Amino acid sequence: DVKVTQSSRYLVKRTGEKVFLECVQDMDHENMFWYRQDPGLGLRLIYFSYDVKMKEKGDIPEGYSVSREKKERFSLILESASTNQTSMYLCASEQDPYEQYFGPGTRLTVT
Amino acid sequence: AQSVTQLDSQVPVFEEAPVELRCNYSSSVSVYLFWYVQxxxxGLQLLLKYLSGSTLVKGINGFEAEFNKSQTSFHLRKPSVHISDTAEYFCAVSPRGGSYIPTFGRGTSLIVHP
Structure with a gap:
């Protein structure tokens, strides 16, 4: 079974802090994605990566950056957290274009 | 570009009743179609997918969906729901060829009452 893990299930940070969200997959997948999920808005793509050290902006990249130094790990970085970044963050990986495998999510609260 | 519309934000239903969750999409190119459950x-997990072939697709947990190209729809159905089906359901489309980046609908909350 494909396993996608995220470093924290719940996280509380203060405004202005630098926040790291880590995602690791164990199936040697090429493609990895970061989404945020908000009630009534569904999933919105923040960044994705097709390969190590490669990244592409999604629909809402402002205020975020990413890092992919190893194939299995894809990190989302909030350079200076703001209250409007309070959300559920979901990581996903895929090998082919047909199915995404999701982690359990990190619920981030910025106060 | 493509877009996905899930026509109902919430669907309440009694246990053992049938249910249909509606999904319409628009796209300038052919697409692959998916339903995920949360x-x-x-996190989300795949219920079923349509890639090609038969337009009636069967998935896990007794769910099925039918691709209707003329109506650009991909509605999800189950003939008899259980309490355990209470969840959020997302329809998604990915363009054939190109980047394959999926577009998700806003989700439908299925609430099964005893």
Missing amino acids: YPNQ
Whole structure:
């Protein structure tokens, strides 16, 4: 079974802090994605990566950056957290274009 | 570009009743179609997908969906729901060829009452 893990299930940070969200997959997948999920808005793509050290902006990249130094790990970085970044963050990986495998999510609260 | 519309934000239903969750999409190119389910406090998991071939697709947990190209729809159905089907359901489309980046609908909350 494909396993996608995220470093924290719940996280509380203060405004202005630098926040790291880590995602690791164990199936040697090429493609990895970061989404945020908000009630009534569904999933919105923040960044994705097709390969190590490669990244592409999604629909809402402002205020975020990413890092992919190893194939299995894809990190989302909030350079200076703001209250409007309070959300559920979901990581996903895929090998082919047909199915995404999701982690359990990190619920981030910025106060 | 493509877009996905899930026509109902919430669907309440009694246990053992049939249910249909509606999904319409628009796209300038051919697409692959997916339904994902998200149980409380979990990530999403794939229910079923349409890639090609038969337009009636069967998935896990007794769900099925039918691709209707003329109506650009991909509605999800189950003939008899259980309490355990209570979850958020997301329809998604990916363009054939190109980047394959999926577009998700806003989700439908299925609430099954005893």
